[in-house]
Amino acid sequence: MSLTLAILWGSSLSATCQNYPAVSYGTESFLVVWQGDHVGGKGVYGMRVAEDGKLLDSVAFPIHPDGSYAYPDVAFGGGNWGVIAWTEVGDGTYRLDFVRVSPEGDVLDPSPTQVCSGDVYRGALAFDGLFTYLAVWYDNSAEEIRGARISVTGTVLDPWGFTVASARRGAEPEICYDGNAWLVVWNDWIGAKLGTFGARVSSDGTVLDPAGFVVRDPDESNYQPSVSAGGGKSLVVWEESEDTYGAFVDPGGSVLAPGTFNISLFHSPGVAYGAEKWLVVMERPHQDFFTPKMDASFVDCTGGVTLLDAGNDGIGSGWGPASVAFGTSSWLAVWWTGTDWGTYEPNIAGRLVDASGTLQAQVLASQFVNCRLDLYAQGTTNAISTVAVDQAFDICVEPIQATPDDPIRVRFSSDELQDGDATGSWTAGMSGQKRVAARGSHGASLLVAKRRFGLN
DSSP, rough: EEEOOOOSSSSSSSOOOOEEEEEEEEEEEEEEEEEEETTEEEEEEEEEETTOOOOSSSOOOEESSSSSEEEEEEEEEEEEEEEEEEEEEEETEEEEEEEEOTSOOBBBSSSOEEEEESSSEEEEEEESSSSSEEEEEEEETTTTTEEEEEETTSSOOOTTTTEEEEEEOHHHHHHEOSSSEEEEEEEEEEETEEEEEEEEEEETBBBBTTEEEEEOOSSSSSEEEEEEEEOOOOOOEETTTTTTEEEEEOSSOOOOOSSSSEEEOOEEEEHHHHTTEEEEEEEEEOOOOTOEEEEEEEEEETOOEEOOOOOOOEEOEEEEEEEEEESSSSEEEEEEEEOOOOOOOOEEEEEEETOOOOOOEEEEOOOOSSEEEEEEEETTTTTOOOTTTOOOOEEEEOOOOOTTTTTEEEETTTOOOOOOOEEEEEEEHHHHHHHEEEEOOTTTTEEEOOOOOOOO
């Protein structure tokens, strides 16, 4: 078996934290977007991923590189991806901006389009399958879930936005399109506990449930809803008492039998429909902050749940909620992951899962990058791009664009490589490359490179 070894470099120079990923499938590849902290603020970056797990961009490309952009979401429609991101303008004013990204990874809008501004927080995006996106967000001052439609050319069709529903606490709405209307879900108070609510919006912007409807009147507070449509219904999932629960909603806005059902003892879910079922990806409870695992379950159209047999290591290491998308035959789930070095410095990682539940290639879509990493046939300078299981090769690391005394450490996960020196440290002023001998193993597509400040 051969796995593509995907190493990014230069994706966000001087980055210290990369998180909040989102993923969407286009025509032939996935687009993963995420928030990357860097000197001067935050930016949103992207990487295209093929269905076999190969990274299609040698360098992660900036989508919203300037200002202080965060919390991106992405959806595919009209032949391009649409990406929204939240940014702080100043003086208590915030904004959601929209840009388009082509299937070739080109950002099509030199200047982003403003969707809304004010006391707004985060946002979610979905496409209606024809001509229109719907962006939704929470307005803190108005205590409302609000929305605006965007055309495939990037024109905001509702420049003042419109009210989807009142919400005293709806900071993180999520959205999907079910073939008839958009379904928006969020958490809000029911008495002293947070429940899960929904409302439908038609393609012409009509709110079909202006008062909203209750998806879950909870025993304990609900958090982190996610939603995906397929098979003539939508599956809404959420966290409750650190477990994951779900409920089906029909196109008329009614909760279907069997009502609320338990999906897993895990939490922080993300969900996507494909191959006549839903894949729900969750974070496994853990005691050690630096070793969380991700797990996944299938949910069929009757509410039957099948936990994927992923063993002790799960489908990967990281923190939820995951973002999940289905391609033509596999799901790609992405999340943020970190290190066990005692510092909170996440990367973006993920896993491909096929329709049978078999785990495919692992994906690393971002890095703390001030190093370039190349692969050579062992003992040579012949570059290679793929590594087979049990194949010997050299990993070559070279500091780039760093001040001479910046300490740099690289760590190659000993779980993913055999016969490799696990760590190495040097300063950016050193000349040449550092070589680490390694041998391919099942997870050889996952390598982690880090830049750290103040490391002795």
